[in-house]
């Protein structure tokens with residue numbers, strides 16, 4: 001797994017222009033501090049301390065998905081929101097979300113193979129011609145890569161819906177396991193950019209906008225979970241679960257002030273506290289290795 005992760009990060013560096021010291025994905029972003037207030041509504045499903053009613057501190061990083069920080073805000077329609085909860089016992093636990101409910105590759109091998117045939121993403125768009133027959137073999141990847149061109153970005157980091165994409169398991173005191181998926185809902189409502197607005201966006205306008213917004217008052221997100229049914233896949237990030245699945249609100253994240261602190265953090269989505277476990281999803285488990293390699297490289301470069 002580690003070798004494939006190294007090859008994959010090498011390939012990201014080859015097809016994107018990644019400057020020294022930057023994350024190998026979601027290179028440009030902005031970090032905040034805040035706190036999470038739990039409702040306690042899922043304490044029959046998980047023993048995770050930050051989901052029992054009460055407050056936990058949190059660090060948050062908003063980002064544009066591109067590994068190249070020079071891409072304009074509009075070239076990265078997918079935005080990220082990574083959250084690290086700081087628990088009272090000194091542990092940390094992460095939820096890493098993006099403004100897309102699905103990922104374009106089902107396995108690490110497919111992800112790496114797609115990167116391997118792409119010569120360059122430097123102009124911001126994958127050449128579908130280049131990917132040609134590969135996408136015929138992986139229709140789920142083709143569908144999403146075609147859609148990236150049409151995907152609408154949120155109008156602000158504060159108005160996106162962020163999905164953690166993969167399934168996770170909640171484990172309760174009796175060791176019962178419930179598959180779940182996370183979703184962050186913006187308190188101010190979802191708002192997307194029109195293609196016309198997108199054209200006029202200058203680079204860094206998202207960062208400037210969120211800075212101004214937080215200076216006026218806290219930015220809030222509600223954390224919901226979808227409860228998986230036995231027929232819902234827990235190993236396939238290219239598949240959404242039915243929208244009518246039962247939902248529970250776990251709490252509210254209140255973002256209060258900018259901090260540089262989160263820039264150095266690795267928001268590894270497999271780091272979590274007792275009461276939550278990774279699903280069988282191979283992309284999720286692979287991310288652990290890729291993120292460690294990226295963190296190591298960006299740290300030694302600075």
Ligand code: HEM
Nearest residue numbers: 023024025026061080082096098103111266267290294295
């Ligand atoms: C094969 C699959 C994937 C690979 C190889 C990959 C790779 C990476 C790498 C190398 C980083 C930078 C890590 C660092 O230096 O700290 C990163 C960051 C990130 N990735 Fe992924 N990723 C994958 C899938 C996903 C998926 C499915 C999501 C959806 C939630 C996602 C969301 C993010 C976000 C939001 C960040 C930025 C986190 C931050 O602000 O530090 N990634 N990814």
